[in-house]
Amino acid sequence: MDDRPVSQRATWAKRATAFARTYAAEVDRDRLFGLAAETAFFAVLSIFPGLLVAVSLLGLLQALVGADVAVAAQDRVVGLLSLVLTAQASDAVAAVESLFEQKRTGLLSVATVGALVTLSGAFAVTINALNLAYDAAESRPWIRRRLVGLVMALGSLTFAVVALGVVVVGPFFGRGEQLAELLGLGDVFVFVWNFLRLPVLVVALVLWLTLLFHYAPSRRVGWRHALPGALFTAVLWFVASAAFHVYLAIAASRNPLLGAFGGGVIIMSWTYLLSLALLLGGELNAVLYDRRHLDVGPATPDQRAEQLPLFA
Template identity: 45%
Template sequence: MSGVAHRLARLAAATARFTASIAREMRREWSEDRVGGLAAEIAFFAVLGLFPAVLVVAAGLGLVDSLVGAANAADAEAWIVARLQDVFGADNTIEATIRDLFTGSNAGALSSGVVLTLYAASRGFVAVVSALEVAYDHEGRRDWLSTRLVGLGLTALTALMVAIVVTMLVVGPFFGLGDHLAERLGVGGAFARTWNLLQLPVAFGAVVVWAATVYHVAPRHRSPWRAELPGAVLAAVWFVAVSLGFGVYLGFASQGANAVFGLLGGALTLLFWLYLMAMGLVVGAELNAIVARRRGIEFVARRTAVDRVTHRLARRHAGGDGDGDDRGVTAG
């Protein structure tokens, strides 16, 4: 028994030393990469693109309602509004504005202008792409076109993922088919209880997958998916802690910022919340970069479309000399 206790003590000490060294590196990276400034930039552009993003999510829910029915899609919208109320309080202008956007949106009208709506909504993710390049210490950056295309893609992916995950949380796994199958097998009650227990882990897992996807796609590098997991888990924990803490803070702040500043207070509250969330996303990327360096994982920069065209023109000008390797270069 004493041997087991000794090994556990050594493991705890080693874990504490490792955590302390990671924290020291994180503090240095925080200062060198201006994490607070990067988060502020993301939050500002996220506010500008928030309401178009809500319209895109509403369009995604409009597509999903063909699978689950209009009533369930409306329940999913109500679930989103309720979660906003949990974070920002019952008396806030943000929740009312989002509800009005959901109510007034039209999926058919949105589909005709989906590119313009996506472009307006993608400004936050364009800032994310630039910020993560800094967090990963990349010397080469994406060109303008590549940055915008990645921002558009991440915006569309996020909106679709929100629509699908929220709908599953509201109507059950497999868009309600799991409930029907369980009822036919006579285990409907047990299935419902199990799903109620699994809802929060599923939601947390979805956030981890989303963050890992952002880390994998946004920066101009190739890396194994496992290299994105430490930061994705940290970011997900950060998001949950910030949202819960924000709701508690506004509750203790009595009437909240809205009672003092009205509509401006709601905007400031939203901006501060987005700032904290963006900080978590950047901190997760910093952790990935630190862990990758310790493990000897090299981030290999992707060649963008502009890079490939420039490379080919240079080879033609040189008479076709060169190794022809278009796969990428090691990022610093």
């Protein structure tokens, strides 16, 4: 039972309501739904070269850790796509499988350049959206802004490689289980790693998002103040992916139009949801920033309740 005075609970509820109202108004004013579509467009363009990077890396991985581990990594990547996109996107998943069956490590450099160029375009839109959220004039030259987007794109590819190499393959490029066997801890290692696999991915994702929200806006955001939006985005990504999976499993099978267009529309829709969640996280940080830097002057009790931070 809540032991706080009724007046204190009412004040907190008023703050939460005012915050939600302000947040919704800022999302609408900054046109996040339209900017998410623009971001998703460039992100979709980066999918094909990004997959080529993954394919080429798996070819290198096979030389490092052996064919069995590389095939297991391939199966997990395809399985994840199938899990989220369901059978409605079977054509897209089959295309990914066919790429994996034709590993060419020589494609790595070309694919990486293509992925970086298209991803940097997506992050350029993200930078503009975050500046809009913070009401910050862009003070960096165009070339520097593009370099920031390029670094973010490179960081995204690095994160994907780490997720593939650590979360999918396992620690020490898949040699962790062998090391544990030598120490007589094979069963313990398998149990602990299976338990830690998802938390490690979540921590890495939140860290990457925090870096993005710290460096992307023209107005520098502190690490601690970039964290709420990163956590919010990570939660939204998992929730949106799960909800999208449920929608495709239940509703899409009854929609002949979606079935006719196939995996392309499904991938674009999923990418749009992820892009929107990213911008919503940035907007959350911006609204919290405004509330921290708001000058509180003489005001009525109701106005003071709206001006105070959500969490005292």
